[in-house]
Amino acid sequence: MPEPLFEKVALIGIGLIGSSLARVVRREKLAGEVVVSSRSASTLERARQLDLGDRYLLDAAEAVRDADLVLVSVPVGASGAVAAAIAPSLKKGAIVTDVGSTKGSVIAQMQPLLPEHVHFIPGHPIAGTEDSGPDAGFAELFEGRWCILTPLANTDPAALESLTAFWTRCGAMVDTMDPDHHDKVLAIVSHLPHIIAYNIVGTADDLETVTKSEVIKYSASGFRDFTRLAASDPTMWRDVCLNNSEAILEMLARFSEDLAALQRAIRWRDGDKLFDLFTRTRAIRRSIIEAGQDIDVPDFGRHARPASPKP
Amino acid sequence: MPEPLFEKVALIGIGLIGSSLARVVRREKLAGEVVVSSRSASTLERARQLDLGDRYLLDAAEAVRDADLVLVSVPVGASGAVAAAIAPSLKKGAIVTDVGSTKGSVIAQMQPLLPEHVHFIPGHPIAGTEDSGPDAGFAELFEGRWCILTPLANTDPAALESLTAFWTRCGAMVDTMDPDHHDKVLAIVSHLPHIIAYNIVGTADDLETVTKSEVIKYSASGFRDFTRLAASDPTMWRDVCLNNSEAILEMLARFSEDLAALQRAIRWRDGDKLFDLFTRTRAIRRSIIEAGQDIDVPDFGRHARPASPKP
Known part of the structure; x- marks a missing residue:
């Protein structure tokens, strides 16, 4: 049986990502002890009912005491507050990492507050679902997915190696990247798609000529x-x-420019232009499936399931 | 065993939708004879290999001769040419329908060319996958999905009833709607989503700072x-x-307006506005799942499958 990688792991935040980490840490026996912390008493109680850790603490500072690995899984806007809370009680030599979808801002919030004697290595597993909260997590979430680490200039190679081993044992494939570049990449592959999706659903919700029940x-x-x-x-x-916001606004500007050109092609009946765009986008899906980053069945496999219409 | 609904069914076009119809017609024994027509010799040959019908004809006019039901499943831009080709040989009292995603334009193209002695009832099954061609079809495609019929002012009620029975036996639920309204509804629920998807994939493909392999x-x-x-x-x-184009340009204008407002909220750090939009869009997904129009598992059920990473 493999050794635990860390004596004590502290999970700050126990939502979809935090609770998935808790589950895989336990399944793979990656830690001697798992301490779970949430600032919400009800979330913490739910984590206890789900048996996600060994101890449960509302106080993040208490939770990280003596921890060898601290995993911060909170909305990125709360990163600074978490860093301020845990800084005084972090153990010398502890690895502190996070799972936030933005890296520049998390570094700006956390790094100045964390003591010199810990290894702060920002991270971001490219995995998730649309669900949230401790019930939404599952141990397989990271399997076959990439985890991007964005080490800083002074990052200790041994600490980076430990954290890489941790994510690998969670099922992920690890990449390292400059934080600025991470933020640009994620702006296009993740942030823009979410914003566009929120926007189109909002547009549909606001129509007067088409009813909500028709949309559904x-x-x-x-x-x-x-x-x-x-x-x-x-x-x-x-x-x-x-x-x-900076990288997102840049990507939004490009998207809107392209959309204006597409709109113009529709208005002026430029069928060739439409056909060219609609053809080259096909290849990208094929590449994503070949890279194992989506399933290789039509319609996301929805038809593989028994149909259960509720008309 | 139920009677065949029609003696002879002619399928003009044998792609994803046409070949799914062929399969379900055969499985449910909805026709005495199925005649398949495609203007492409290789597609027709493939249909023959797949055993999709009883007879295979390149000539659409020959294919519809004596047919009681003619199902036109071609790109909507080809509707007029098909109508011109089949008009002279259509049987008196035959039902002619189509499956096109736009109805106003199909009616404008086909109705003037079809003889008075046939029942032309435009239709649109709200079903499909991203795949195309005769291999992509399957008999279950229409199960639990809606099929919208847009009868014209003079449509014969008995013919409408026959066509409704046909789609019901294919597994679909049938709605009727005014063609103009259909085109507005589909512009928001289908056409805009596809255009936006094509556009964002194009934008990502064009970036200089993020590589294609990172996007994948x-x-x-x-x-x-x-x-x-x-x-x-x-x-x-x-x-x-x-x-x-008219309905699509109207929806695109609304989408772009809403996106400009969202962009402004990001630039001016209006967190409340973002939070409000991101909250109300959640309810719509829940309604879609409750209506049986999407599967009730996170991440479209991708995680229900064995993970097979190919890093």
């Missing part, structure tokens, strides 16, 4: 695909928008 | 959801854009 009934013609992302955690996504 | 590797963070719609048939979608 006929959603299988395309719209429903967007509603999954648009059902994601509002607090998390508000914080992402506010904490990666 | 990290696509599980949201982007991959859009690539499914953006892998749909380019000819079909070019034709939809050109044949429902």
